[in-house]
């Protein structure tokens with residue numbers, strides 16, 4: 503197996519992350535356990551930061567909180583020069599508590615509540631990304647009441663939909679995110695924002711999809727948005743000062759995904775920078791400040807999850823289930839959209855996979871699976887199973903389903919490992935439970 507730089511198989515044949523033996527991590531911290539490699543996160547932050555600086559200049563990388571939000575992570579990404587985007591008050595609170603300066607935070611969301619907007623305005627959040635017509639009225643009335651003026655971007659929908667291995671250009675208006683350029687909704691939004699003295703329209707935002715390896719859809723989206731920006735300048739005198747092209751570059755999860763390295767991400771960024779520069783020249787537009795907001799590619803491959811194997815159910819001729827002490831409560835991605843993963847046995851990391859199995863979680867749901875039909879060496883009760891690429895959209899999507907505790911997160915660096923999210927106790931889980939007065 504071709505492991506990322508900070509993962510290796512050590513002399514004992516055990517999987518190591520950030521210089522820490524995963525078998526020892528499991529023994530010390532218990533399982534299920536999320537492990538994050540700090541060096542990988544920092545390397546990825548630097549890749550985006552440096553490639554934007556070299557390829558464009560006036561640019562800023564933001565970390566997409568939705569991939570994994572906890573205080574320590576903001577401390578790391580901020581120290582590497584990144585800002586952050588958030589989509590809820592909870593993420594905003596965590597980002598601020600982790601030391602992310604408010605003016606480097608972008609607040610997204612297709613239905614921000616009044617309480618969230620007030621919190622963002624009063625915390626000094628740098629930019630609010632408007633996601634719809636109604637929000638323009640809603641936000642400007644809150645600004646008026648609070649005596650604030652908000653810097654905003656308008657989220658537009660360029661009609662480019664990208665998926666892992668293909669993209670389509672559509673005039674699809676049916677999306678809960680953004681205002682469609684093609685339908686004229688985006689233009690109506692621009693006019694509406696420009697008529698509000700409480701709102702300062704800095705430019706546009708779009709996010710065309712996630713887990714994308716192809717570059718063409720980004721280039722097409724850039725051309726469409728910049729043409730739209732030029733039209734808005736011609737018609738309304740709007741100067742586009744910022745262009746935020748969202749996140750979306752893919753990572754390796756399983757066979758069939760591209761095996762990438764840091765340089766590949768720098769190359770991706772360069773292609774985007776070139777596309778923005780070339781289109782601005784083509785239509786004689788002053789170059790806006792460029793923002794990207796990667797999430798998955800910053801933390802995804804930095805993470806592995808360790809489980810202990812329990813019940814093994816071999817249904818002869820049909821399927822062998824390897825039961826683990828985690829499941830959809832720590833990783834709901836298979837249950838949500840049949841995401842694929844790769845797993846190995848941490849203690850016998852170089853042993854050749856010999857049988858096809860499905861990894862089953864312990865929740866009371868038939869769909870609670872982590873991986874289906876994957877190859878593993880014969881596993882037995884007590885083995886430590888490591889699942890790769892779980893740094894993004896795992897801890898952040900975790901729940902207490904079946905009243906299982908959300909696993910802790912340890913940060914690994916140079917052979918040291920410490921909690922950055924502590925274990926949840928049963929008291930934590932039941933903390934907000936109460937009894938109605940008549941019980």
Ligand SMILES: Cc1ncc(COP(=O)(O)O)c(C=O)c1O
Nearest residue numbers: 566709712713749750796797798
């Ligand atoms: C608006 C927005 N920005 C950034 C991201 C991060 O994307 P990724 O984690 O694929 O880089 C997402 C993901 O859904 C998003 O919706």
